Amino acid sequence: MSISTSEIKPVSPFINLIDVIASPATALRRISEVNRRSWWLPALLSIVGTILYLWVGRDFIAAEAMKQVQVQLSNMPPDQVEAARPMMERFTQPNFIFATGAATTLIGLALAWAISTLLIYLGAALAGASFKFGGLWPAVIWTWLPLAIRSYVQTLWVVITDSIVLYPGLSRFFATGDTTADQASLLYVAAAQVDLFAVWHLVLIFVLFRAVARLGIASSTILTLLYAVISIGLRLLPIAVGGAFSPS
Numbered sequence: 001m002s003i004s005t006s007e008i009k010p011v012s013p014f015i016n017l018i019d020v021i022a023s024p025a026t027a028l029r030r031i032s033e034v035n036r037r038s039w040w041l042p043a044l045l046s047i048v049g050t051i052l053y054l055w056v057g058r059d060f061i062a063a064e065a066m067k068q069v070q071v072q073l074s075n076m077p078p079d080q081v082e083a084a085r086p087m088m089e090r091f092t093q094p095n096f097i098f099a100t101g102a103a104t105t106l107i108g109l110a111l112a113w114a115i116s117t118l119l120i121y122l123g124a125a126l127a128g129a130s131f132k133f134g135g136l137w138p139a140v141i142w143t144w145l146p147l148a149i150r151s152y153v154q155t156l157w158v159v160i161t162d163s164i165v166l167y168p169g170l171s172r173f174f175a176t177g178d179t180t181a182d183q184a185s186l187l188y189v190a191a192a193q194v195d196l197f198a199v200w201h202l203v204l205i206f207v208l209f210r211a212v213a214r215l216g217i218a219s220s221t222i223l224t225l226l227y228a229v230i231s232i233g234l235r236l237l238p239i240a241v242g243g244a245f246s247p248s
Contacts, residue, residue, distance in 0.1 A: 013038035018140050025211040032135035032212045039138035042145050049151030054157050058094040060164040065092040068180050074138040079178050116140050123223040129213035139212055146200035169195040186236050
């Protein structure tokens with residue numbers, strides 16, 4: 001028997017945190033209907049986790065960036081090398097990388113949440129679902145909890161191993177060892193998006209379609225797969241555009 005909205009009671013955001021993991025359907029419906037303001041907790045966890053990873057890994061990220069700079073400088077004429085080296089070295093300083101990364105994180109997360117909410121709303125609407133947009137976006141932000149947890153796991157990895165995750169997701173299977181070439185490879189970047197945390201996120205998206213949009217299993221599955229394809233495609237778009245305009 002389904003539970004009516006009047007029977008759903010608001011709870012602490014920290015109870016929602018537990019329930020999104022233990023009972024996601026109940027939690028996401030509660031969040032979308034009576035706990036909409038609880039979105040601040042997963043948002044805060046996402047922002048802090050990503051910034052924390054940038055902070056503890058800034059020296060390693062800077063070292064990897066410097067390696068790429070050296071490769072680029074080695075392919076430039078000597079006169080251009082002398083002009084470009086000071087600026088490129090400044091851009092690869094750990095503190096600069098952390099500052100720009102933190103700023104990019106805030107903008108990137110806000111855009112990602114907005115785009116995800118829009119994709120889910122349009123997909124569900126096309127499938128015949130009728131619900132309020134204002135109740136959707138808090139639930140969408142909660143579905144990003146696995147990705148927030150991933151940032152803390154990566155931070156712990158840096159602390160324990162004293163190194164960053166060089167090959168995230170399934171990217172190791174497509175890595176060539178040339179960091180610059182790998183970062184420009186559509187297959188490598190796409191594979192880097194696939195890990196257990198991303199799959200968990202997609203499971204929550206599926207549950208959201210089922211519990212919040214009240215769609216059937218078939219419609220929810222198709223829309224979740226479309227969401228995954230579009231999400232990865234948006235991450236690949238800058239690389240594809242850059243490759244199209246780069247000299248062969």
